[in-house]
Amino acid sequence: MDGDQLVEILEDAGLSPYQADAFVTLLGLGSASATDIAQASDVPDPRIYDVLRGLEEKGYIETYEQDSLHARAHDPADVLADLRSRANRFETAADEIEDRWSRPDIEEHKVSIVKRLDTVLTRADELIRSATNQVQIGLTPAQFDDLSDALRTAHESGVDVKVCLFPMTTSKPDIPSAEVLASTCTEARYRTLPSPFVALVDRSWTCFSPHGDSTNEYGVIVNDRTHTYVFHWYFLTCLWEIHDVIYSARDTDPPITYVDLRQCLQDVEPLLGDGAKIEATVHGFETDTGREITRRGTITDVTYAGHATNDVQETPLFHLAGKASLTLETDDGTYTVGGWGAMLEDYEATRITIESID
Incomplete structure (x- = not known):
């Protein structure tokens, strides 16, 4: 380690730049007058006396009079103990930061911002396939085609699947047949206006992306019950409650x-x-x-x-x-x-x- 690196580390340990420079210089000189220390370092002559007294107060050096003020490095045992203690505290702090970052209560609430709709659809496909209770999804017929296999897997597993279809533009698209809807969802409705893609899975996961005419293409994937509950009400009020039923497998008689x-x-x-x-x-x-x-x-x-x-x-x-x-x-x-x-x-x-x- 060269002298400049040692000076930087001593600054990190609490010394001022002049104090660190003077101390490293004095280690090389052994003992010297204040004037010699100033000339051998970058400490200005008018500052050297204050710098040396500060180092003495911190226990790094001791000063003595010999025609003029002289200094020599103090027994390094105390200095070394202080530096090692600081190193241990940094190590402990690093461990604590790592522990807090990886705690389950933080990891359980994950938010991902992605740049492409394809990423959102891929994650939605994975989540729908692993669903155990319910899926609420609003999407275009083209997106329905992309996710139909995942929806079919969830539906066959007994998951309640609600699908709201809407057009990419204001023109009416081709709606999947009743046979296809019967194999992929419990109930389907149709909204005439374009809307963002949204998929809610098992009251915990939200996958969202703006509709195709949005200025920016991005997506949000969240694993959080509160966030998903907010989108649940968006789904009910904007994509479900007031729109026409185009398919339903719901029984009118018990169960x-x-x-x-x-x-x-x-x-x-x-x-x-x-x-x-x-x-x-x-x-x-x-x-x-x-x-x-x-x-x-x-x-x-x-x-x-x-x-x-x-x-x-x-x-x-x-x-x-x-x-x-x-x-x-x-x-x-x-x-x-x-x-x-x-x-x-x-x-x-x-x-x-x-x-x-x-």
Whole structure:
């Protein structure tokens, strides 16, 4: 290691540039007068006395009088101990930074910004194939063709797949046949206006990219329940609720399965108003422990933040945008059941199956 490198390291250890330069010079001289140290280093003559006194206070040198002020390097044991201690602290800090960076609670929330739509579609293909509960996807017919095999794989695995198709431009595209839709999704709707590509998988993953006429081409891939919940409402309000059904495999007679509590609530409320007895099975999680549960019982009530609408058969979606839940009476107690992101209820439902309606 040359002298310049040693000076830089001593500066990192807390010495000023002049102090580091003077100390390295004094190590080479052994002992010398203040004037000689100044001449052999880059320290200006008027500053040398203050620089030497500072080094003495830090324990690097000792000064003495011999016709004029002289200095010699102090026993390096203390200096070496300090430098090694600093090195250990840097090593410990490096380990701590690495540990914090790699902790699971940080890694569980990943956000990737990518430059190409192809990257978004490739990741969406992978996530859809591994889905276990639900897929909500808005895409053009061309993108549907690219992802149809993945959608078919998910659909055949029992995943609830909702597809909203829309054109690349304002002209109406060729819609997949009913046979193709039957093999790839649970329900499909059509929106007449171009829209961004979006895919939501198992309430955790979001894949998003602006539509083709956007100024910039980019994509966002996020693994986060809160972020995905926001896009879930975008999907419901902009891509789903008000658009025409072009295919549906949903049963009108029990058993009827829902992956969205609010859709279930819309269908169940009029039946309860007519005095029907509704038997249901709820699959989901306890909100306080996260433990997976399956409960069968009777739906006895529905509650939501909006106003009841006695003059229409189905409660509008915007009335269900706040707190919404149903009450399930079982052999071992009565429980409240919430939907995606439930906190106040006993359970967060991932699937609700209406077993019978009497």
